[in-house]
Amino acid sequence: MGGESIAGGKLKATDTNYWQSPNEGATNEFGFSAIAAPIRGNYGAFTKLPFPKSLCYFWQSGYPNDGSVYYSMIGNSSTRFMFDEKGLKTCGFSVRCVRNALISPPTIRTAVTTFNQTTVISGGNVLHEGDAPVIARGVCWGTNWNPTVADNKTIDGSGPGSFTSNIVGLTANTVYYFRAYATNIHGTTYGDQVASTYPSIFIGGSYQGGIIGYIFKIGDPGYIAGETHGLIVASTYYAGSAEWGCSGASVGVTQPEIGTGLQNTKKIIATCGNKDIAARYCTDLKIDGYSDWFLPSEGEINAIYWNREKAGWGYDFYCWSSSQKDNSNALQFQSNHYTSMPKNSKTGVLAIRYF
Numbered sequence: 001m002g003g004e005s006i007a008g009g010k011l012k013a014t015d016t017n018y019w020q021s022p023n024e025g026a027t028n029e030f031g032f033s034a035i036a037a038p039i040r041g042n043y044g045a046f047t048k049l050p051f052p053k054s055l056c057y058f059w060q061s062g063y064p065n066d067g068s069v070y071y072s073m074i075g076n077s078s079t080r081f082m083f084d085e086k087g088l089k090t091c092g093f094s095v096r097c098v099r100n101a102l103i104s105p106p107t108i109r110t111a112v113t114t115f116n117q118t119t120v121i122s123g124g125n126v127l128h129e130g131d132a133p134v135i136a137r138g139v140c141w142g143t144n145w146n147p148t149v150a151d152n153k154t155i156d157g158s159g160p161g162s163f164t165s166n167i168v169g170l171t172a173n174t175v176y177y178f179r180a181y182a183t184n185i186h187g188t189t190y191g192d193q194v195a196s197t198y199p200s201i202f203i204g205g206s207y208q209g210g211i212i213g214y215i216f217k218i219g220d221p222g223y224i225a226g227e228t229h230g231l232i233v234a235s236t237y238y239a240g241s242a243e244w245g246c247s248g249a250s251v252g253v254t255q256p257e258i259g260t261g262l263q264n265t266k267k268i269i270a271t272c273g274n275k276d277i278a279a280r281y282c283t284d285l286k287i288d289g290y291s292d293w294f295l296p297s298e299g300e301i302n303a304i305y306w307n308r309e310k311a312g313w314g315y316d317f318y319c320w321s322s323s324q325k326d327n328s329n330a331l332q333f334q335s336n337h338y339t340s341m342p343k344n345s346k347t348g349v350l351a352i353r354y355f
Contacts, residue, residue: 004080004081004082005079005080006025006079006080006081007079007080007081008025008034008074008075008078008079008080008081008082009024009025009026009027009079010025010027010028010029010030010032010079011028011030011032011034011074011081012025012026012027012028012032012034012035012074013026013028013033013034013035014026014027014028015035018035018036018053019035019036019053019054019076020036020052020053020054020076021076022076022077023076024075024076024077024078024079025078025079029185030185030186031132031185032096034056034058034074034096035056036051036052036053036054036055036056036076037051037056037057037094038051039055039057039091039092039093039094040091040092040093041091041092042088042090042091043090053076054075054076054077055073055074055075055076056073056074056075056094057071057072057073057087057093057094058071058072058073058074058093058094058095058096059071059093059094059095060072060084062084064086066086067089068086068087068088068089069086069087069088069089070084070085070086070087071085071086071087071091071093072084072085073085119166119167119168120166120167120168120170120176120196121164121165121166121167122139122141122164122165122167122178122180122194123139123156123162123163123164123165123180124137124138124139124162124163124165124180124181124182124191125161125162125163125180126159126160126161126163126182127160128160129159129160129182129184130184130186131184131186132184132185132186133158133159133184134158134159134160134182134183134184135158135183135184135185136155136158136181136182136183137155137156137157137158137159137163137180137181137182137183138153138154138155138156138163138165138180138181139153139154139156139165139167139178139179139180139181140152140153140154140178140179140181140190141153141167141176141177141178141179142176142177143174143175143176143177144177145177145193146177146179146190146193147177147178147179147193148179148181148188148190149181149183149188152167153181154166154167165180174197175195175196175197176195176196176197177193177194177195178193178194178195178196179191179192179193179194201215201228202215203215203307203310204307204310206235207232207355208232208288208290208353208355209232209234209235209287209288209289209290209353210232210233210234210235210287210352210353211232211233211235212230212231212232212233212355213230213231213232213233213303213304213307213352214230214231214258214300214303214304214307215228215229215230216229216230216258220258220259221257221258221259221260222258222259222354229354229355230354230355231258231296231300231303231304231352231353231354231355232352232353232354232355233304233350233351233352234282234285234287234293234350234351234352234353235287236285236287236351241276241346241348241349242276242277242278242281242320242346242347242348242349243274243276243277243278243343243344243345243346244268244277244278244279244320244330244332244341244343244344244345245268245271245272245274245277245278245279245330245343246271246272246273246274246277246343247327247328247342247343247344248327248328249271249272249327250271250324250326250327251264251267251268251270251271251272251324252267252271254267254297254322254323254324255297255323256297256298256299256321256323257297257299258297258299258300258303259297259299259300260297260299260300260322261294261295261296261297261300261322261352262292262294262354264294264295264297264322264323264324265279265282265283265294265295265322266294268295268322268324269283278295278320278349279294279295279322281349281351282294282295282349282351282352285351290353292353292354293351293352293353294322294351294352294353295320295321295322295349295350295351296321296322296350296352297321297322297323298321298323298331298333298338300352301319301321301333301350304350304352305333305336317333317335317348317350318332318333318334318335318347318348319332319333319347319348319349319350320332320333320347320348320349320350321333321338323338325340328342328343329341329342329343330343332345332347
Protein backbone atom coordinates (compact mmCIF):
# COMPACT_ATOMS: atom_id res chain seq x y z
CA MET A 1 0.00 0.00 0.00
CA GLY A 2 3.00 2.27 -0.35
CA GLY A 3 4.23 2.31 3.23
CA GLU A 4 3.08 3.44 6.66
CA SER A 5 3.23 7.15 5.81
CA ILE A 6 0.52 7.00 3.10
CA ALA A 7 -1.39 3.76 3.72
CA GLY A 8 -3.91 5.46 6.00
CA GLY A 9 -5.18 7.69 3.22
CA LYS A 10 -5.69 4.69 0.95
CA LEU A 11 -7.82 2.97 3.60
CA LYS A 12 -10.06 5.89 4.60
CA ALA A 13 -13.58 6.44 3.28
CA THR A 14 -13.81 9.64 1.26
CA ASP A 15 -17.34 10.58 2.40
CA THR A 16 -17.18 13.75 4.55
CA ASN A 17 -20.10 12.45 6.65
CA TYR A 18 -17.70 10.00 8.28
CA TRP A 19 -14.59 12.13 8.77
CA GLN A 20 -13.94 15.60 10.07
CA SER A 21 -12.18 17.93 7.63
CA PRO A 22 -9.57 17.82 6.18
CA ASN A 23 -9.66 13.99 5.90
CA GLU A 24 -6.13 14.23 4.60
CA GLY A 25 -5.25 12.11 1.53
CA ALA A 26 -8.40 9.94 1.66
CA THR A 27 -8.75 7.83 -1.52
CA ASN A 28 -10.22 4.52 -0.27
CA GLU A 29 -8.11 2.96 -3.00
CA PHE A 30 -8.39 -0.54 -1.56
CA GLY A 31 -12.09 -0.42 -0.68
CA PHE A 32 -11.43 -0.71 3.05
CA SER A 33 -13.77 2.26 3.79
CA ALA A 34 -12.38 3.07 7.23
CA ILE A 35 -14.57 5.57 9.10
CA ALA A 36 -13.96 7.56 12.26
CA ALA A 37 -15.42 6.01 15.40
CA PRO A 38 -15.37 6.59 19.19
CA ILE A 39 -13.52 4.25 21.53
CA ARG A 40 -14.40 2.76 24.91
CA GLY A 41 -11.79 3.18 27.59
CA ASN A 42 -10.39 0.63 29.99
CA TYR A 43 -13.10 1.37 32.58
CA GLY A 44 -16.05 1.21 30.19
CA ALA A 45 -16.53 4.92 29.39
CA PHE A 46 -16.55 6.27 25.86
CA THR A 47 -13.60 8.62 25.98
CA LYS A 48 -14.24 10.47 22.74
CA LEU A 49 -17.73 11.90 23.37
CA PRO A 50 -18.97 14.16 21.92
CA PHE A 51 -17.47 12.34 18.98
CA PRO A 52 -15.31 14.63 16.75
CA LYS A 53 -14.91 12.15 13.82
CA SER A 54 -11.17 12.58 13.87
CA LEU A 55 -9.76 9.12 14.71
CA CYS A 56 -10.37 5.45 14.14
CA TYR A 57 -8.82 2.60 16.15
CA PHE A 58 -8.80 -1.04 14.97
CA TRP A 59 -7.89 -4.14 16.92
CA GLN A 60 -5.19 -6.32 15.38
CA SER A 61 -5.03 -10.09 15.82
CA GLY A 62 -1.48 -10.11 17.20
CA TYR A 63 -0.34 -9.39 20.72
CA PRO A 64 3.00 -9.08 22.56
CA ASN A 65 3.89 -11.06 25.65
CA ASP A 66 3.28 -8.27 28.16
CA GLY A 67 -0.49 -8.66 28.54
CA SER A 68 -1.39 -5.90 26.08
CA VAL A 69 -2.90 -6.18 22.58
CA TYR A 70 -1.87 -4.55 19.32
CA TYR A 71 -4.11 -2.03 17.58
CA SER A 72 -3.91 0.27 14.53
CA MET A 73 -4.97 3.91 14.20
CA ILE A 74 -5.94 6.27 11.36
CA GLY A 75 -6.61 10.01 11.72
CA ASN A 76 -8.35 12.73 9.75
CA SER A 77 -5.37 15.08 9.60
CA SER A 78 -2.79 12.61 8.24
CA THR A 79 -2.31 9.87 5.65
CA ARG A 80 -0.30 7.82 8.13
CA PHE A 81 -1.35 4.32 9.15
CA MET A 82 -0.12 3.62 12.69
CA PHE A 83 0.06 -0.07 13.54
CA ASP A 84 1.39 -2.35 16.28
CA GLU A 85 0.39 0.22 18.89
CA LYS A 86 -0.23 -1.34 22.33
CA GLY A 87 -3.57 -1.18 24.20
CA LEU A 88 -5.26 -2.92 27.10
CA LYS A 89 -7.54 -5.86 26.38
CA THR A 90 -10.41 -4.20 28.25
CA CYS A 91 -10.55 -1.24 25.85
CA GLY A 92 -13.19 -1.09 23.13
CA PHE A 93 -11.93 -0.45 19.59
CA SER A 94 -13.45 -0.95 16.15
CA VAL A 95 -13.30 -4.35 14.49
CA ARG A 96 -12.92 -5.10 10.79
CA CYS A 97 -13.13 -8.75 9.67
CA VAL A 98 -11.16 -9.62 6.52
CA ARG A 99 -10.39 -12.68 4.46
CA ASN A 100 -7.93 -13.50 1.73
CA ALA A 101 -8.98 -12.39 -1.75
CA LEU A 102 -7.11 -13.65 -4.79
CA ILE A 103 -7.33 -12.96 -8.48
CA SER A 104 -6.85 -15.94 -10.77
CA PRO A 105 -3.63 -15.49 -12.78
CA PRO A 106 -4.21 -14.62 -16.43
CA THR A 107 -2.87 -17.03 -19.04
CA ILE A 108 -1.08 -15.94 -22.21
CA ARG A 109 -2.80 -17.27 -25.28
CA THR A 110 -1.18 -15.21 -28.01
CA ALA A 111 2.12 -14.68 -26.17
CA VAL A 112 4.37 -13.46 -29.00
CA THR A 113 2.78 -14.10 -32.36
CA THR A 114 3.92 -11.53 -34.89
CA PHE A 115 7.06 -9.55 -35.54
CA ASN A 116 7.45 -6.66 -37.94
CA GLN A 117 9.94 -3.85 -38.13
CA THR A 118 8.66 -2.08 -35.03
CA THR A 119 6.06 -4.19 -33.22
CA VAL A 120 5.58 -7.44 -31.32
CA ILE A 121 2.00 -8.59 -30.85
CA SER A 122 1.37 -10.32 -27.53
CA GLY A 123 -1.59 -10.53 -25.18
CA GLY A 124 -3.33 -12.54 -22.50
CA ASN A 125 -6.60 -13.76 -21.05
CA VAL A 126 -8.01 -12.87 -17.61
CA LEU A 127 -9.88 -16.06 -16.75
CA HIS A 128 -11.33 -14.80 -13.47
CA GLU A 129 -11.29 -11.43 -11.75
CA GLY A 130 -11.16 -12.75 -8.18
CA ASP A 131 -13.05 -10.96 -5.41
CA ALA A 132 -12.84 -7.51 -7.04
CA PRO A 133 -12.97 -6.17 -10.60
CA VAL A 134 -9.80 -6.10 -12.67
CA ILE A 135 -8.96 -2.43 -13.10
CA ALA A 136 -5.90 -2.83 -15.37
CA ARG A 137 -4.49 -5.55 -17.58
CA GLY A 138 -1.80 -5.87 -20.23
CA VAL A 139 1.63 -7.35 -20.87
CA CYS A 140 4.86 -6.44 -19.12
CA TRP A 141 8.27 -7.23 -20.53
CA GLY A 142 11.99 -6.84 -19.98
CA THR A 143 15.37 -8.44 -20.56
CA ASN A 144 15.41 -10.13 -17.14
CA TRP A 145 13.39 -13.08 -15.85
CA ASN A 146 9.89 -12.49 -14.48
CA PRO A 147 9.26 -8.89 -15.56
CA THR A 148 6.72 -6.90 -13.55
CA VAL A 149 4.59 -3.81 -14.07
CA ALA A 150 7.50 -1.84 -12.61
CA ASP A 151 9.43 -2.64 -15.82
CA ASN A 152 7.84 -1.99 -19.23
CA LYS A 153 4.12 -2.59 -19.68
CA THR A 154 1.13 -2.05 -21.90
CA ILE A 155 -2.28 -1.12 -20.52
CA ASP A 156 -5.03 -2.88 -22.44
CA GLY A 157 -8.32 -2.14 -20.76
CA SER A 158 -9.90 -3.80 -17.74
CA GLY A 159 -12.16 -6.67 -16.75
CA PRO A 160 -12.09 -10.35 -17.71
CA GLY A 161 -11.46 -11.92 -21.11
CA SER A 162 -8.86 -11.94 -23.84
CA PHE A 163 -6.86 -8.91 -24.93
CA THR A 164 -4.12 -8.04 -27.42
CA SER A 165 -1.02 -5.99 -26.67
CA ASN A 166 1.12 -4.16 -29.22
CA ILE A 167 4.68 -3.80 -27.97
CA VAL A 168 7.08 -1.35 -29.61
CA GLY A 169 10.60 -0.07 -29.13
CA LEU A 170 12.40 -3.42 -28.83
CA THR A 171 16.06 -3.89 -29.71
CA ALA A 172 16.97 -6.39 -32.42
CA ASN A 173 18.77 -9.63 -31.53
CA THR A 174 17.79 -9.30 -27.87
CA VAL A 175 16.05 -11.90 -25.70
CA TYR A 176 12.93 -10.49 -24.05
CA TYR A 177 10.65 -11.98 -21.40
CA PHE A 178 6.90 -11.36 -21.54
CA ARG A 179 4.15 -11.88 -18.93
CA ALA A 180 0.49 -10.97 -19.00
CA TYR A 181 -0.72 -9.23 -15.85
CA ALA A 182 -4.01 -8.27 -14.21
CA THR A 183 -4.55 -5.85 -11.32
CA ASN A 184 -7.42 -5.44 -8.89
CA ILE A 185 -7.60 -3.65 -5.55
CA HIS A 186 -5.82 -6.57 -3.87
CA GLY A 187 -2.74 -6.39 -6.09
CA THR A 188 -1.31 -7.70 -9.35
CA THR A 189 -0.88 -11.26 -10.55
CA TYR A 190 0.96 -12.58 -13.60
CA GLY A 191 0.57 -15.26 -16.22
CA ASP A 192 3.21 -17.67 -17.44
CA GLN A 193 6.45 -16.19 -18.71
CA VAL A 194 7.26 -16.41 -22.40
CA ALA A 195 10.76 -15.75 -23.75
CA SER A 196 11.49 -14.72 -27.31
CA THR A 197 14.33 -13.17 -29.27
CA TYR A 198 13.29 -10.08 -31.20
CA PRO A 199 14.85 -10.64 -34.61
CA SER A 200 16.64 -8.26 -36.95
CA ILE A 201 16.36 -10.64 -39.89
CA PHE A 202 12.85 -11.24 -41.14
CA ILE A 203 11.03 -10.79 -44.44
CA GLY A 204 10.07 -7.16 -44.77
CA GLY A 205 12.72 -6.00 -42.29
CA SER A 206 15.25 -3.30 -43.13
CA TYR A 207 18.71 -4.81 -43.42
CA GLN A 208 22.05 -4.01 -45.08
CA GLY A 209 20.89 -1.39 -47.54
CA GLY A 210 17.42 -2.62 -48.37
CA ILE A 211 14.45 -4.78 -47.46
CA ILE A 212 14.72 -8.53 -46.88
CA GLY A 213 12.68 -10.09 -49.68
CA TYR A 214 13.49 -13.77 -49.26
CA ILE A 215 15.23 -16.05 -46.77
CA PHE A 216 16.91 -19.17 -48.13
CA LYS A 217 15.33 -22.52 -47.35
CA ILE A 218 16.70 -26.05 -47.32
CA GLY A 219 17.60 -26.91 -50.90
CA ASP A 220 18.30 -23.34 -52.00
CA PRO A 221 21.83 -22.49 -53.14
CA GLY A 222 23.32 -20.42 -50.34
CA TYR A 223 21.36 -22.15 -47.58
CA ILE A 224 23.55 -22.97 -44.54
CA ALA A 225 22.02 -24.86 -41.61
CA GLY A 226 21.99 -22.77 -38.44
CA GLU A 227 22.57 -19.51 -40.31
CA THR A 228 20.24 -17.00 -41.96
CA HIS A 229 20.89 -15.91 -45.54
CA GLY A 230 18.76 -14.72 -48.40
CA LEU A 231 17.97 -11.87 -50.79
CA ILE A 232 17.86 -8.15 -50.06
CA VAL A 233 15.96 -5.83 -52.39
CA ALA A 234 17.49 -2.38 -52.80
CA SER A 235 15.57 0.39 -51.08
CA THR A 236 15.53 2.32 -54.38
CA TYR A 237 13.54 1.08 -57.39
CA TYR A 238 14.66 2.31 -60.83
CA ALA A 239 11.31 2.67 -62.60
CA GLY A 240 10.96 2.45 -66.39
CA SER A 241 14.29 3.98 -67.39
CA ALA A 242 16.77 1.29 -68.35
CA GLU A 243 17.42 -0.99 -71.31
CA TRP A 244 18.33 -4.60 -70.63
CA GLY A 245 21.51 -4.62 -72.69
CA CYS A 246 22.98 -4.52 -76.22
CA SER A 247 20.46 -5.73 -78.81
CA GLY A 248 21.86 -8.38 -81.17
CA ALA A 249 24.67 -9.39 -78.81
CA SER A 250 24.39 -12.73 -77.02
CA VAL A 251 25.67 -12.90 -73.45
CA GLY A 252 25.79 -16.68 -73.57
CA VAL A 253 23.63 -18.99 -71.47
CA THR A 254 21.87 -17.40 -68.50
CA GLN A 255 20.34 -19.45 -65.69
CA PRO A 256 16.87 -18.96 -64.12
CA GLU A 257 17.41 -20.48 -60.64
CA ILE A 258 17.88 -18.83 -57.26
CA GLY A 259 21.58 -18.11 -56.82
CA THR A 260 22.32 -17.40 -60.50
CA GLY A 261 21.45 -13.69 -60.81
CA LEU A 262 24.91 -12.44 -59.90
CA GLN A 263 26.64 -14.63 -62.51
CA ASN A 264 24.07 -13.64 -65.15
CA THR A 265 24.71 -9.96 -64.37
CA LYS A 266 28.47 -10.40 -64.80
CA LYS A 267 27.88 -11.93 -68.26
CA ILE A 268 25.71 -8.98 -69.31
CA ILE A 269 28.30 -6.43 -68.16
CA ALA A 270 31.13 -8.31 -69.88
CA THR A 271 29.25 -8.38 -73.20
CA CYS A 272 27.65 -4.91 -73.34
CA GLY A 273 29.62 -1.71 -72.71
CA ASN A 274 26.60 0.58 -72.78
CA LYS A 275 26.37 2.76 -69.72
CA ASP A 276 22.62 2.99 -69.15
CA ILE A 277 21.62 -0.66 -68.93
CA ALA A 278 19.86 -2.44 -66.10
CA ALA A 279 22.77 -4.67 -65.11
CA ARG A 280 25.18 -1.74 -64.88
CA TYR A 281 22.67 0.28 -62.87
CA CYS A 282 22.77 -2.56 -60.33
CA THR A 283 26.53 -3.00 -60.20
CA ASP A 284 27.09 0.78 -59.87
CA LEU A 285 24.59 1.08 -57.03
CA LYS A 286 25.87 1.90 -53.54
CA ILE A 287 23.53 1.99 -50.53
CA ASP A 288 24.74 2.22 -46.92
CA GLY A 289 28.19 1.08 -48.01
CA TYR A 290 26.94 -2.00 -49.90
CA SER A 291 27.94 -2.17 -53.58
CA ASP A 292 27.44 -5.85 -54.49
CA TRP A 293 24.03 -5.42 -56.15
CA PHE A 294 22.99 -7.33 -59.26
CA LEU A 295 20.05 -7.99 -61.58
CA PRO A 296 17.96 -10.89 -60.24
CA SER A 297 17.27 -14.16 -62.06
CA GLU A 298 13.73 -15.40 -62.75
CA GLY A 299 13.80 -17.64 -59.68
CA GLU A 300 14.99 -14.83 -57.45
CA ILE A 301 12.27 -12.46 -58.68
CA ASN A 302 9.65 -15.17 -58.17
CA ALA A 303 10.80 -15.77 -54.59
CA ILE A 304 10.66 -12.05 -53.81
CA TYR A 305 7.28 -11.60 -55.53
CA TRP A 306 5.56 -14.26 -53.42
CA ASN A 307 6.69 -12.42 -50.29
CA ARG A 308 5.43 -9.06 -51.54
CA GLU A 309 2.71 -8.72 -48.89
CA LYS A 310 5.08 -9.44 -45.99
CA ALA A 311 7.57 -6.98 -47.46
CA GLY A 312 4.91 -4.29 -47.94
CA TRP A 313 5.10 -4.12 -51.74
CA GLY A 314 2.11 -3.75 -54.04
CA TYR A 315 0.77 -6.39 -56.40
CA ASP A 316 2.01 -4.85 -59.65
CA PHE A 317 5.62 -4.15 -60.52
CA TYR A 318 7.56 -4.44 -63.77
CA CYS A 319 11.26 -5.18 -63.94
CA TRP A 320 13.96 -6.85 -65.99
CA SER A 321 15.23 -10.28 -65.04
CA SER A 322 18.83 -11.22 -65.82
CA SER A 323 17.60 -13.98 -68.15
CA GLN A 324 18.29 -13.66 -71.86
CA LYS A 325 15.67 -15.02 -74.27
CA ASP A 326 17.82 -14.76 -77.42
CA ASN A 327 20.30 -12.35 -79.01
CA SER A 328 17.71 -9.54 -79.25
CA ASN A 329 15.29 -10.26 -76.41
CA ALA A 330 15.27 -10.73 -72.64
CA LEU A 331 12.64 -11.65 -70.07
CA GLN A 332 10.67 -8.92 -68.33
CA PHE A 333 8.65 -9.69 -65.20
CA GLN A 334 5.11 -8.30 -65.26
CA SER A 335 3.22 -8.75 -61.98
CA ASN A 336 3.07 -12.56 -62.00
CA HIS A 337 4.49 -13.72 -65.34
CA TYR A 338 7.34 -13.16 -67.78
CA THR A 339 7.21 -11.55 -71.22
CA SER A 340 9.89 -11.56 -73.90
CA MET A 341 10.87 -7.95 -74.63
CA PRO A 342 13.49 -6.39 -76.92
CA LYS A 343 16.71 -5.76 -75.08
CA ASN A 344 16.64 -2.08 -76.03
CA SER A 345 13.19 -1.63 -74.41
CA LYS A 346 13.06 0.36 -71.21
CA THR A 347 11.47 -0.89 -68.00
CA GLY A 348 12.02 -0.98 -64.26
CA VAL A 349 15.08 -2.32 -62.50
CA LEU A 350 14.95 -4.26 -59.23
CA ALA A 351 18.44 -4.49 -57.78
CA ILE A 352 19.16 -7.20 -55.21
CA ARG A 353 22.08 -8.60 -53.25
CA TYR A 354 22.82 -11.73 -51.25
CA PHE A 355 23.37 -11.65 -47.49
